[in-house]
Every structure is written in C-alpha cells, then in structure tokens.
Amino acid sequence: MDEFNLIEKIKQKYYRQSSLIKGIGDDAAVFKQTNQSVVTAVDTFVEDVHFIKNKTMSTKDIGYRCLAANISDLAAMGALPKFYLVSVVIPSNWDESDVLNVFKGLEEIAQEYKMDLIGGDTVSGKNFVLSITVIGYVDENKIRFRSDAKVDDIVFVTGTLGNAAIGLEVIFDRLEINNEAYFIKKHQRPEPNIVFSQAIKKLERVSLNDISDGISSELNEIAKASNVSIMVEDKLIPVNKEVKELSEEYQAKFKYSGGEEFELVGTTSEENWLKIKEIAKNEKIKVTKIGKVLELKRHHVYLDTYDQVLKSSGYIHLK
C-alpha cells in the first residue's frame, strides 16, 4: 500500500468549513480564528480490543463508530464538531479496500456533521489502530463542564440506556432479545447527541457527560468533579421495552455499565429542567429525569436510598 497514493484517495475534494485555511497537503493544517473557543479530544479504536473486523462491525462501521465517539465528546462539552485528524496503523493482512472502507465510514458521519478531514498519518504495524482527534467550537460561556453540578439540580439523561451493550451480546449470540437489528445498530452505528446538546445551548449552567463507560461511571465523574452526591432512582432509568423482559441482573448490568450509544447525562437547575423538557419535546428527543444532586455524603452516587451505593464500575454496593 502506497502512503501518498492512499492520502490522494482519502483527501476530500472540497472542504465544508469556511474557517479552514489549509487542509491536507502541507506540514500541518491551519484554521482561522472565530469568536468561539476551540474544543479537542482524541479517541482510539484497536482491532480485537474494540472491535472484531467483519464480526462485530464492518470496516465502514469502524470508521463511523470511532468518529461518532469523538463527536460525542464534543456534544458533552456543548461544542459543535468542525474538523478531524486521523492516525491509522495498517497491518499487512488489511488490504487497501479495507482501509478505504474505514475512511468511507468516517466520511459518512463527517458529512452528517459538515466536518472536514484536515490531517492524518498512515503507518504500518502489527495490528490495526484508528486514532482520531476531533476539533470543534463552543461559546466560552456555554461550555458544559462536568464540574458544574450544584446541590438541588435535577439529574437527567437522554434516550434509553444499555442498547449498544446489548447489541454486542446479540452479535456474539450470548443474548436473545426481540428487535435484534435495533440493538445491533446501536452498537455499530451509534449517533452522538449533537442535536440535543445544541438545542439546549442557550441555557445557563448545565453539567454534561456523554455515556461512554456506562451511566454509573459518568454519574460518579460528575459528582466527583462537582464535589456533590447524586441520588438516582432505579425505576426512572430509561430502558427500552424489550430490555424490561430481561432478568433483573441483566437489566442492571446493561443500564448501569453499558455505554457507547452516546446518550448524554447531565444536571441542571429545576428551572432549566422545565425548559429542557420543552426543548426536547419540540426536538422529539426523549429526555428523562432520573434523580437529584445532593450535598456530598460519604459516597458520590446513591441508588434509591443512602444504603445503596452505585460504584463507577456499575457495581451496586449495599452498605
């Protein structure tokens, strides 16, 4: 595989972002100043760790899914994605069409969000690694920090939880559930919730995380960063009707530890919560109140009562 040839093939024919000065084709990419702040994150996807090629996902899905994770990080900051850079390690058992399919998947989701591929590096190696850096813009006074939760805030979550994790179990034939294709798609083609994040952008103070490692982990991060406790109610955690047919144990596992469908969890004032419900209704986005922010007790996240602690791992610890 010829690196220069490959770059020619994956280079965009035109760029979508007006703030871009130079994309691919020099030592580095350059973009202009706007009146917003710049937000950036990196996410890495490794063969046989995050996916099994043509088993858990197609080569096109790999690109789509990896950029989706990055875009989701920006959604969780209240930012709009603009650019991405790609580093790809290509092993000898991948042929050029595999790699081009990964880039097709990247381009597919990039197009949805009007993003431009502005840089990259392609190298050879023993196993396939896709590492993406995403860059976006946000208004400086509307950055959604996880450290902004305050006592008496409402805790809310978008969508329903556990679906992507269930999808992966279904792919491995380890779980039977109705509506299989829906769950598999949640694993292979998750949608970052930019629409919600942008729809609430006028609101003051919202703390926000995207659910990549499961809601237990995210709630603990918010509570820790904000120096508060959070109490959530088990019966309020939104799951799909098919999920309710599963055993209690499975339900708890998927809803507390299953991430990567990239829903958002956040906290905001009672007053803002009413606005969020209204906005979500207009945008046809499901949003659910799942708990409240409390003063810091001995632990960060409680489930139903102070006698039950929800650990980062999703483990429910009885005191």
Added chain:
Amino acid sequence: MDEFNLIEKIKQKYYRQSSLIKGIGDDAAVFKQTNQSVVTAVDTFVEDVHFIKNKTMSTKDIGYRCLAANISDLAAMGALPKFYLVSVVIPSNWDESDVLNVFKGLEEIAQEYKMDLIGGDTVSGKNFVLSITVIGYVDENKIRFRSDAKVDDIVFVTGTLGNAAIGLEVIFDRLEINNEAYFIKKHQRPEPNIVFSQAIKKLERVSLNDISDGISSELNEIAKASNVSIMVEDKLIPVNKEVKELSEEYQAKFKYSGGEEFELVGTTSEENWLKIKEIAKNEKIKVTKIGKVLELKRHHVYLDTYDQVLKSSGYIHLK
C-alpha cells in the same frame, strides 16, 4: 495497568498556556481563541517500525522523539507549539514504568517549548503505538506554505543533513564513523528548529518544509506544490566533516534521503535571503544556500544540471 490511575500520574500539575480553559479531566479540552490562527498535525510512532525499544532508543527517547516530530511540523508552518494530545496503545509486555518513561520524555520536550498535555486516550493492544496531535498558533499572514516558492527564489537549508540516518546505522553497527555519540543523539533526540522558524517570522513570503523524509522528498514537495522547478548543487548540500569521509554513495544516500533530524528547507526572495543570513548569524544557526527556484521544466528537482533529476526517493536519475 489501570487507565484512570495512569492518567492521574501523567496529568500535569499545572498548565503553562494562558489560553487554556480546560486541560485533562472532562470529555474534551478547551482553549480560547487568540488573534492567531490554529495549526494542527498528527504523527504516529509504532514499535518495531519506527523504533526498537531499548535498542534504537530508550522509552524516554520514544516520547521525546515523537513529540519532536510534531513540533517540527509546526516549525515548518511558522507556528509556535502550544498543546498536545496523546493516544497510546499499550501491549501486555510493556509495564507501567515503560509507559511512564515515554510520558517523561514527552514532558521533557513539552517543557522546553512550554507546551501543555491537554488530552489523551490509553488503550491496550498487541503492539505499542504512540500517536500525538499537536496544536499551535501562527499569524495568519505569516503561515509558511510549501506552495509559496517563486521563480528566482533562493533555496536554503538549516543545519547539516544525514546525521539522524547515520545515527541509526551506527546503532545497528552497520557503519563506522567518528563522533558516534553525536550522530546517535541526532537520531534519538532530534531538535525541531522552532528557533529558526520564529527568528524569521517577520519576513514576508517564505516557503518552508521540515526535512522528515529526506531533502529530495521535501524539495519535490515544495516544487510540486508551487508549480516550479528547483535546481540544487550537490557540493552546496551541508554535511558534517565526518560525513565527508564516507563513500560517495553513502554520502548521497544520507544527505538526500536521510531525514528526521528536523532541519528546515525553504525558499525565499534574494532580498529576504540576505536578511535570513543576518538573522541566522545573530541566532548562531547554520543556514546554507543550496540552489535556486526555476521555471517548471519537465521535472521538479534537478541536481547540478538539467541532465540529472533528483527523485522524491533520493534516487538520482540520469536522463
């Protein structure tokens, strides 16, 4: 190895850049817009492809060397580096101290250039991969594009060439040369030429590339991007005195195809060239005129006469 634990260990205690709003510890990092443009590039370093651990370089060198390559890309754009994000794939045969040493090497060069580590991702995988995204600032009217060469420009290069490539041969015991340690250091600890790039920042129009793939490749890139020819003189290409003791064949190989000591090659007007010589003298930087920019002929880069073509690969082709 615990990912969260590792992040705590590599996180900077304080940040150096005043434009940084949020570093590590949320879904993404945020920095303020300044009145400059933002420059970004990514570079990837793979075990047993770009280095052999504790043979061609130490774990600390790996970090230093990989960030040096990134900083060099910014030098070649006229930009000053500010931030970096790190994605690292860690195989099971690397222990935590190895990984921490890589980050020590990163921090060492980051400190030299007052850069901040603002994001990252650490994942497991079959072989070690270090992928770095660098971000810097440049004045919009002083970006050093490779497409800015013009007919009658002087072609110049900083430093001396071939040293890092020679260093690697010495490490493998494939070459004998005086002053071994100097050449090995050029391979393991190359210095990006930010000082030169910044020293000439007031000058109008300079086309610039950093020499990562050898000067033949870089000259071809400049000539192609600018739609011109370049003629360089073999006897003007600067090499160290030890290199002149090598066979003609070796000399040609190292000086035309050896990159990665991160010198800069560029072109500018005769008038600017006089200024560059003066600036370089004051800064004690070696800079050498090696040729001229000509109207586009049949090939992009010629060596000594129109009868000798210098290919991207470093191959000298006699017509």
